[in-house]
Amino acid sequence: MKKEGFFNIVGGDFSRSGEASTQLKQILHSMGINNDTIRRASISTFEAEMNVIIYTPAGMLKYEIDDDIIKIIVQDMGPGIEDIDLAMKEGYSTAPDWVREMGWGAGMGLPNMKKNSDEFKIDSVPGEGTTVEMIIYPKKGRE
Amino acid sequence: MKLKKIIEILDAVVLDETRDIDMEINWACATDLMSEVLYYSQKDSILLTGLAKSQAVRTAEIADISVVAFTRGKEPDAETIELAKKKNIVILITPMSLYLASGKLYAEGLECSPVTKD
16 A cells, blocks of 8 residues: 655744644554554654754655655755755754754754664755655564 | 652642553653654653653654653643643653652663664
8 A cells, every 4th residue: 555645844833843744653553554663754754844844944745655665755945954964963953042942953853864764865955955865664563 | 660650759740630640651761852852762751851842742742752741840831731632642740850850760760761773
């Protein structure tokens, strides 16, 4: 059974932050995907969604789910990342104080997406935006 | 450790008294940084945090954490309470600091969430 679709993400909209990831989580549950796999996919997606909300005016989360592969692409129209190697370092962050006061901006977002994905690709053009592609191979069984 | 015991140790208030406090909690994670929760926590954990905002509830939901304890008596706003109800997450409020709450639970045998391998 294959499912695909997308969610629009509006930058700065903290009141709805996590909604796209939550809905994707429900879709994965409804498809009977393994729980650990759902957790990994949800964490990766949530971090990517938060980056769009925190740093960009808008973005889109696209998903393709099949029995043996979950592919999540998050594309934004943000400022882009100048130095991707630096951004991938745990603890490196450019988040302003107001973002930190909301509990974000610890510099763990991209490392967390990579940790919870089986394949992780990031492509960014300063001034144009960033695209993150994450692939997760589901474990067998429910738990 | 049963949630009932955690509530006693933390001298905590349960926001929704209809909730099941017999559930088993295996680990604890204490931080105000939501990415740390996502990076280091395990499911079946309790999240102890000073961030009494909807972000903590959202993060708990994504990380399969069913109990969030707000420290230093911080009361969440109505939106956060509503979200927790909708997402089936139990909210506790403890008068203790994050340090004291963590120390007490650790001393009683509730361990730190183990880190999953990359």
